[in-house]
Every structure is written in structure tokens, then in C-alpha cells.
Amino acid sequence: MSVRVAGLKFAYPKFSLRVEGLAFETAKVTAIVGPNGAGKTTLLKCIGAVLPIPKGSVSVNGRDLAALKSRERARLVCYVPQEHDTTFNYTVSDFVLMGRAAYISPFALPSHEDAGSAAEALDFVGLSNYTDRAISELSSGERRLVLIARALAQQSDILLMDEPTTFLDPKHETELFQLIRKLAVERMKTILVTLHSLEMAVQHSDQMVFMKGGEVVAHGKSAEIFEDSLLERVYDMKMKVVDWEGRKIVLR
Amino acid sequence: MSGQKNSRARGLAIFLLVLPLFLFLISLGIGSYGISPRGLFTAVLSVISPDSHPGVPAAYRDILLRIRLPRVLLAMAVGAALSVSGASLQALFKNPLVNEYILGISSGAAFGAALSLVFLGRAFPPQVAGFIFAVVAVGAVLLISGKGESHFISLLLTGIIVTAFFSALLSLVEFFASPYVLQALFFWLMGSLSLASWMDLYISLPLIAVGLVILYLLRWRLNVLSMSDEEARSLGVNVLREKILVIAATTLITAAATAIVGIIGWLGFIVPHLVRMMFGADNRRVVPLSAALGASLMMIADDIIRGVSSFEIPIGIFTSLVGIPIFLVLLKKTRKVWL
Secondary structure (H helix, E strand, O other): OOEEEEEEEEEEOOEEEEEEEEEEOOOOEEEEEOOOOOOHHHHHHHHOOOOOOOEEEEEEOOEEHHHOOHHHHHHHEEEEOOOOOOOEOOEHHHHHHHHHHHHOOOOOOOOHHHHHHHHHHHHHOOOHHHOOOEHHHOOHHHHHHHHHHHHHHHOOOEEEEEOOOOOOOHHHHHHHHHHHHHHHHHOOOEEEEEEOOHHHHHHHOOEEEEEEOOEEEEEEEHHHHOOHHHHHHHHOOOOEEEEEOOEEEEEO | OHHHHHHHHHHHHHHHHHHHHHHHHHHHHOOOOOOOHHHHHHHHHHHHOHHHOOOOOHHHHHHHHHHHHHHHHHHHHHHHHHHHHHHHHHHHOOOOOOOOOOOOHHHHHHHHHHHHHHHOOOOOOHHHHHHHHHHHHHHHHHHHHOOOOOHHHHHHHHHHHHHHHHHHHHHHHHHHOOHHHHHHHHHHHOOOOOOOOHHHHHHHHHHHHHHHHHHHHOHHHHHHHOOOHHHHHHOOOOHHHHHHHHHHHHHHHHHHHHHHHOOOOOHHHHHHHHHHHHHOOOHHHHHHHHHHHHHHHHHHHHHHHHHHOOOOOOHHHHHHHHHHHHHHHHHHHHOOOEO
């Protein structure tokens, strides 16, 4: 599924987001990077219609997302929040099952097929033994995986992940990116990820979007645009990109 | 081990679901005029077929039909209604401390019902004005508190203010009431089942039933609505529409209950917590089991009030006296993570 963003404008009282045009292709991973307050999460939420867009449009395969009903939209796009802070301590399986809400009438209960989809999603992220565990008993990394499993149960073709690797150790960070790549390649998902780790972003994405002050500064293929001058311009500090065993490392 | 735990939970759930029926039969026999199980059985048979049991005292039939049956039915309905209302509101507002009282629903309904009783008399159903002012009160709380990170604090403060406002209006109504009506109002406001009549039930029971059915059908959806609004929206929920539906159903059942029994505190607060402690947070279980446990506890409370002493303590006072210590224990035990 291809995603097109055109003439997007969104404003908070002290911040505004302006995006002229962006495109994201099927089975590709796009990393959205930039300093704090650049508008990465706001862009993601606007694309996912979590925030209403006053101006501009986000379309998926030519269909305007704003014109779709909540359920139809959720079957196309899924927003995965940074962290889930639930008041109530659901079990992992109950939590992942909520990913099926777009397929179930408000007055109905999940079917066996819905439970099967949730179990399959948990299996994909390697948590099939966690079904009866309470969410509060999980580590940060496991909780991220549960959020991704819920997104998989939702079966939408576009995944918007907001800083999925925050607070993860390097091992879990790498494993999570391998999972994201697997989702793009095996499940043909269009994946957008906001990130702070520039090395991880360039290593694991096909495309990058650099943001600053609510605007897109640059976007393109990761390997092509990841340069010293662009990083310095976006982060307002001296930075140098060096190649090490085929990987890009940022010195600062 | 997990299987053993599950089968124990299933057994306990079945027990809780059957308990109201058992208590219903027992409660019919309890009161200042005690009726033995045998006497109760023959009285029921004589009601069904008066000719087959001519020896049954007429007093038995009168007590059963005119006093006990409406009262016990009302206790069941109100207990279930307030407990399901509490469970639904706690899920909807993602906060285990929310209940119909905090949201101003109870005070709005109490004012509306009192206004109706004082100025329109018993001929006009107090449920109508109760519902209208309950909607006004909860609408005011939600509109004024707005949204934001400190939403619950804002909601709590607005709830306190709106409740205080409607309490002041209620005092104003009491000021204009005649001494006789004032006495009845005073007793009713403390929460009482003693005035239960079939007329009240004819109006309130269908309203409570409609609200309960809506919330029962929405029980799984309440899980999704207990996520943040952004998450729920991303999961495909029309958040505004479904929130309005849940609030309308809870307001309807609270107003219908409050209009005839006054303000019954703490039941809607505590019962969902007890159920979550026993069966987990999934509202597919929390909603029906809260209804069963709420109905049971209300009947037990009423049985104690009727059976222990010759004078009746208003049930609202009784539920508060028992409920507050239970709540404090729960608060200490569960702290941050609410089951």
C-alpha cells in the first residue's frame, strides 16, 4: 500500500506542522528522525488519523483517510504508541485481542477467528507462551512486542511506530529492528518508524525523513542522504558520518 | 496449576451468577414478619393458584406480593445497576476511582427526582426529571473538566463542584417542601428501599433493564475504550459515539435507580474492584459478575437491615458504613496496579 501526504498542516498552540509532500512505498521501512520537538510524533499521528488534520490530506492507494469510517481506516493504518500505560491489568492475550476491534461490531464479542488472529500475532513476535501473563509483569521490551502483536492482529497494511526502541538495550533494539524488517518483507507492510538513534535509523531503513521545527528538511533513500552536512543542519551541532565495516557511524 | 486456577475461577463465577437467585428466595422470607421457607412456598403456590391452598393466611400473600417482592426485586435491580454502572464508568474513564457520584450523575438525578416529587407530586414519575438533571450534571462535568494530562484531577474537582451545586439546589427544593414531603425526602435521600412500590418498579425496572442490556452488549468494547483515546481511535473505535452511548446507558440506570431509592453510595465503587480482584480486568467477565455480585450484596445488606433490628437503617448509610472501610483496604492492597 502506498501512502501519500500532501499539503499537510496541523497546529498546537505553540507548535505547527507543515508538510508539503511525502510518499511511502509498500514493503519499505521509513525512519523519521529529528531533534526533540521536530514534529515526528505529530506527523505520525496525523498520518494515522489519530489527530484530525485541519488542512491537507493523507491518502492510501488514492483513498483519502479522513473520508473513511474509523473501522475502515483502522484496517488500513495502525498507530503503535511509544508506551502503553494501562490502568487495568489485562492479560497479554486479552490485550492483543483488542487489535481486532476494527473487525468486531461494538455490540459483539470476538470470535474464534479473532482469537486465532491474536494468537498468530503473538506467535509471530515470539510471545506465544505469554498469553496468560499480566501486562504489568512484562519488561519494557516484552511490552513493546505485545504492542506490535496487537498491531499485527489489527492486520492493517501500514504500521506507524512511535519510537519503538526507546529504553531497549542494544540486543533487544537490534532484535526489534529485525522483526520490523521481517514484517516489511514477509507481510508486505509499509512501515514508518520515528527514531532518535541515527545509526539504527540508517542501518535498518530504506528511506529517511529528516524533520526540524515542524517541517521536513530532507527525505530520500537512507544510504544516499545520510551525510554530515544534513545532520549538522538538522541537529545544529558538529557531526561526522564515518563508514565502519559497511555501516555508518555518527561521531559527535 | 494454571488449569486448576482457571477451574476454581470458573466455579466461583458460576456460584456468583447463581447466588442472586438463591438470595432472592431467602430474602422473600426475611423481615419483621418472618415467613418460614415452607410458609413461603405455600404462599407462592397460593398466589399462583388461590383455590389450591385456601388455608394460607391472607397476610402471607399481602406481605409477599405488596411488600417483599417489589422490595427484593428493587434491591436486586439497583445493586446490579449501580455495580455495572461503576464498572463501565471506571473502564470508560480509565480510572478505578470514577463512579456515578464523582461524575455528578447521582446528585443531578437526586435533585431532579426531588424537584419532581415536591412540585409535581407522586403522580408524575420522578425518573424523568431525575434522568434530565443527571444528563445536565454529567454533561456539565465533562464539558467543564475538558481534556489534558491532568484530566482526572480536573474531572474530580469539577465533579465535586457540580455535586455541590446540585446539593445546594436540592436544599433549595427542601426549603420549599411541606413538612410531610420534607420528611419523606430526607429519608429517601439517605437511600431507602422501604418505599418500594410496584408503580416505581413498573417505570424503573424497564429503564434499568435497557441500560444493563446495552452495557452488557458493550462489555468487550469497554476493554478497548479503557485504552487511551488515541489508541482506541487507532484500533478503529468511534470514540466519541461509543463514549456517549456508555454514558447515556449509565446515566439512565443511575437516574432510574436514584429516583426511587435515593443515593446509594460505594456499591458501584467497590463491587467492580472485588470482581477484578477475583477474575481479572476483562470486562467480558467484570460486567456480568459485577451485576450478580452487586445484586447479591444489595439483597444481603437489605436482609441485614430488615432482619437484625425492628427499626430500619437507610440502606445508603449502611452501604457507606460497610463500603468505606472495604475501599480503604482495597486502596492499600492494590495501590497502583488495578486488577
